[in-house]
Amino acid sequence: MPVFPRTAHSLVQLLREAQAEHGWLPRPLLAQLAAELGLTLAHVEGVASFYRFFHLRPVGRYRILFSDNITDRMLGSEALMAELCERLRVRPGAVREDGRVSVAPTSCTGLGDQGPALLVNHHQVVTRLDAARVARIAELVEAEVPPDRWPAEWSQVDDQVRRPDVLLGSAIAPGEALAAAIARGPEATLAEVQRANLRGRGGAGFATGTKWSLCRQAPGEARVVVCNADEGEPGTFKDRVLLTRHADLVFEGMTVAALAIGATQGLVYLRGEYRYLLDHLEAVLARRRAAGLLGHAIQGRAGFDFDIAIHVGAGAYVCGEESALIESLEGKRGTPRIRPPFPVEHGYLGRPTSVNNVETFCAAAHIVLHGGAWWAGIGTPKSTGTKIHSICGDCERPGLYEYPLGTRVETMLVDCGARDTQAVQVGGPSGTCLSAFEFGRRIAFEDVPTAGALMVFDRSRDMFEVARNFAHFFAHESCGFCTPCRVGTALVVRRLDKLAAGRGSRHDVDVLYELDRLMHGATHCGLGGAACNPLRDTIAKFRPAYERRLVSLHFEPAFDLDAELAEARAATGRDDPAAHLEHVDG
Numbered sequence: 001m002p003v004f005p006r007t008a009h010s011l012v013q014l015l016r017e018a019q020a021e022h023g024w025l026p027r028p029l030l031a032q033l034a035a036e037l038g039l040t041l042a043h044v045e046g047v048a049s050f051y052r053f054f055h056l057r058p059v060g061r062y063r064i065l066f067s068d069n070i071t072d073r074m075l076g077s078e079a080l081m082a083e084l085c086e087r088l089r090v091r092p093g094a095v096r097e098d099g100r101v102s103v104a105p106t107s108c109t110g111l112g113d114q115g116p117a118l119l120v121n122h123h124q125v126v127t128r129l130d131a132a133r134v135a136r137i138a139e140l141v142e143a144e145v146p147p148d149r150w151p152a153e154w155s156q157v158d159d160q161v162r163r164p165d166v167l168l169g170s171a172i173a174p175g176e177a178l179a180a181a182i183a184r185g186p187e188a189t190l191a192e193v194q195r196a197n198l199r200g201r202g203g204a205g206f207a208t209g210t211k212w213s214l215c216r217q218a219p220g221e222a223r224v225v226v227c228n229a230d231e232g233e234p235g236t237f238k239d240r241v242l243l244t245r246h247a248d249l250v251f252e253g254m255t256v257a258a259l260a261i262g263a264t265q266g267l268v269y270l271r272g273e274y275r276y277l278l279d280h281l282e283a284v285l286a287r288r289r290a291a292g293l294l295g296h297a298i299q300g301r302a303g304f305d306f307d308i309a310i311h312v313g314a315g316a317y318v319c320g321e322e323s324a325l326i327e328s329l330e331g332k333r334g335t336p337r338i339r340p341p342f343p344v345e346h347g348y349l350g351r352p353t354s355v356n357n358v359e360t361f362c363a364a365a366h367i368v369l370h371g372g373a374w375w376a377g378i379g380t381p382k383s384t385g386t387k388i389h390s391i392c393g394d395c396e397r398p399g400l401y402e403y404p405l406g407t408r409v410e411t412m413l414v415d416c417g418a419r420d421t422q423a424v425q426v427g428g429p430s431g432t433c434l435s436a437f438e439f440g441r442r443i444a445f446e447d448v449p450t451a452g453a454l455m456v457f458d459r460s461r462d463m464f465e466v467a468r469n470f471a472h473f474f475a476h477e478s479c480g481f482c483t484p485c486r487v488g489t490a491l492v493v494r495r496l497d498k499l500a501a502g503r504g505s506r507h508d509v510d511v512l513y514e515l516d517r518l519m520h521g522a523t524h525c526g527l528g529g530a531a532c533n534p535l536r537d538t539i540a541k542f543r544p545a546y547e548r549r550l551v552s553l554h555f556e557p558a559f560d561l562d563a564e565l566a567e568a569r570a571a572t573g574r575d576d577p578a579a580h581l582e583h584v585d586g
C-alpha cells in the first residue's frame with residue numbers, strides 16, 4: 001500500500017486512512033489532522049463534508065449502501081432494500097439505535113450487469129441480490145459476522161466480456177507497447193497517436209494526440225499523466241473490467257503517454273466504489289516496477305523516469321470531471337475549476353497535466369504497437385477505432401461489448417438479446433435517450449456519441465420514472481458551487497416528484513422546459529449542462545408517459561397542505577375534517 005506524504009495535498013487520502021481506522025471522522029481527529037498539516041479545522045471539515053463516503057458523525061458498524069441506478073431498480077432493488085430495513089429494524093438513511101447498522105441508497109456502483117448490488121463499509125460488494133441473500137445478510141449482521149467472512153461468492157464480480165474486439169480480445173505482453181514507443185522515440189510516438197485520430201473515451205471526445213502535444217509543449221517541469229478511473233456515470237462499468245483484466249495495458253498506456261509528453265509522475269484516480277480493486281492494482285504496479293517497466297531509466301532508456309500512484313475517491317460523481325478530479329487529487333473539495341487555464345497547462349499542483357480515460361490509455365498502447373494507420377482504418381473517418389460499451393437493463397446478456405465506432409444501435413440490441421425495446425439510454429444519464437425509430441443510428445462522435453453506457457428499456461418500462469431517477473441522481477451529485485445547477489436540479493426533482501404524486505398539471509411541464517432552457521449553457525461544469533438531457537429527450541420522445549400523470553387543471557400548486565400535515569395529524573391523532581382545504585373552500 002502506498003504511504004501518502006503527510007501534507008495538505010494528501011488530505012483526501014489521509015482522511016480515508018483515518019476513517020478506515022476509526023470508522024468515522026470525529027472532530028478531535030480532524031483538529032489533530034488540521035494542526036499536523038498546517039490547515040484550519042474549517043478547511044479540513046469542509047473537505048471531509050464534501051465527500052459522501054466520509055462520515056462526520058458516528059455511523060453503523062455495518063454501512064450498507066444499495067446501488068440506486070434505474071437498472072438496479074428494474075431488478076427490484078427498492079423492495080430488497082425495504083426488506084432489509086424491515087428485517088434489521090432500521091429506517092433507510094438512519095443509524096440503528098444500537099449503532100450497529102445503517103442502510104441507505106447510493107448512486108450506481110458500477111455493477112449494472114450483475115445487479116441489484118450493494119456496498120458494505122465502502123469496500124466490499126455484494127452482487128446479484130435476491131430475497132434469500134437479503135435475509136441472510138440480515139442474519140449475518142445480527143450475528144456480528146464481519147463482512148470479510150460473508151460467503152465469498154457474494155462478492156464475486158464477473159467480467160462478462162460478451163463481444164471482444166481489439167482492446168478486449170487481443171493481449172499485449174507487459175512492456176511490448178512500451179518497447180515499441182521507446183524504439184520510435186517521444187515525437188514519433190506522439191505522431192502515431194495523432195495519425196490514429198484517437199479521441200478520448202471519457203465522454204468529451206477530445207483528440208488525444210492534440211491533448212498530449214499541448215501538454216508536452218506547455219511551459220513547466222514535472223509533467224503529470226492522470227488516469228481518470230472515476231467511472232461514475234450510471235450504467236457504465238467498462239473501466240471496472242479493463243482495470244480488472246487489463247491493468248497492465250492501462251499502466252502501459254499511461255507510461256507510453258509519459259514518454260510522449262515527457263511526464264515523470266502518474267496518478268490513477270480510482271472511484272471509491274472500486275476500492276476492492278486496489279490490492280490487485282497495487283500488485284500489478286509492483287510487478288511492473290520489479291520488471292523495470294516503472295521507476296528509473298525505464299527499459300534501460302536513460303532519463304525516462306516515471307512511476308504511478310493510486311488515489312482512491314470518496315463517493316463524488318463530479319470528481320470525474322477532470323478539473324474537479326485534480327482538485328481532489330490535491331486534497332481539496334472536488335469543485336470544478338474555472339477554465340482556462342486548462343489542465344494541460346496548469347493541472348495537478350500547477351504542472352502541465354494530461355487527464356485521460358482508462359480506455360483511452362488502452363487504445364494508445366495498441367496504437368503505438370500496431371500503428372496509427374491501423375487504428376484509423378477501424379471505425380469511421382471521424383470516429384476511429386473501437387469503443388467498449390457497458391450494456392445492461394432489459395436484455396438477456398448484459399456485459400461488455402466492443403464494436404468499431406459507427407456500429408448501429410440495432411446491431412447491439414440484437415447481440416445483447418434485447419426484445420421489445422422501447423428506448424436505449426446511450427452514454428448514461430448525461431447522454432442521449434433514443435426511441436425505437438432511432439435504433440438505426442450509429443454510435444460515433446458524428447452521430448450518437450457515448451462514454452460507454454448503454455441501458456436498455458423494454459416496453460413495460462415507464463420512461464417518466466427513468467427520467468425521474470436520473471433527475472434525482474443529478475440533484476444528489478450537484479456539487480452546489482453554481483446556482484443554476486444547485487437550484488435548477490432541485491427544482492427539476494421537485495416538479496417531477498409532483499408529477500409522480502399525480503398532482504402535476506400542464507404548467508409543470510412548461511416549467512420543466514423553462515428550467516432546461518435556463519440551465520443550459522449557464523452552469524459552471526458539464527454536470528449541470530447535462531442534467532436536463534434525459535428530461536428533454538423523454539418529454540420530446542415519450543410525452544404520453546408525462547401526460548398520463550397530468551391532472552386536467554392548467555395549474556396545481558406545488559404545496560399540498562394535506563400532505564404536509566399528514567405526518568403531524570397521524571402523530572397527534574387529531575384530524576379535524578373542517579381543516580382540509582376542500583372543506584374550507586366548499
Ligand SMILES: Cc1cc2nc3c(=O)[nH]c(=O)nc-3n(C[C@H](O)[C@H](O)[C@H](O)COP(=O)(O)O)c2cc1C
Pocket residue numbers: 199200201202203204205206208228229230231232233317318319320321322323355356357358360525526527
Ligand atoms: C460531471 C462529469 C463527470 C465525468 N466523469 C468522467 C469519468 O468518470 N471518467 C472519465 O474518463 N471522464 C469523465 N468526465 C470527462 C472528463 O472531464 C475528461 O473529459 C476525461 O477524463 C478526459 O479523458 P479523455 O480525453 O480520455 O476522454 C466527466 C465529465 C463531467 C463533466
Ligand code: SF4
Pocket residue numbers: 318335336477478479480481482483485486523524525526527528529
Ligand atoms: S454545474 Fe453543478 S456540479 Fe458543476 S460546478 Fe456547478 S453546481 Fe457544481
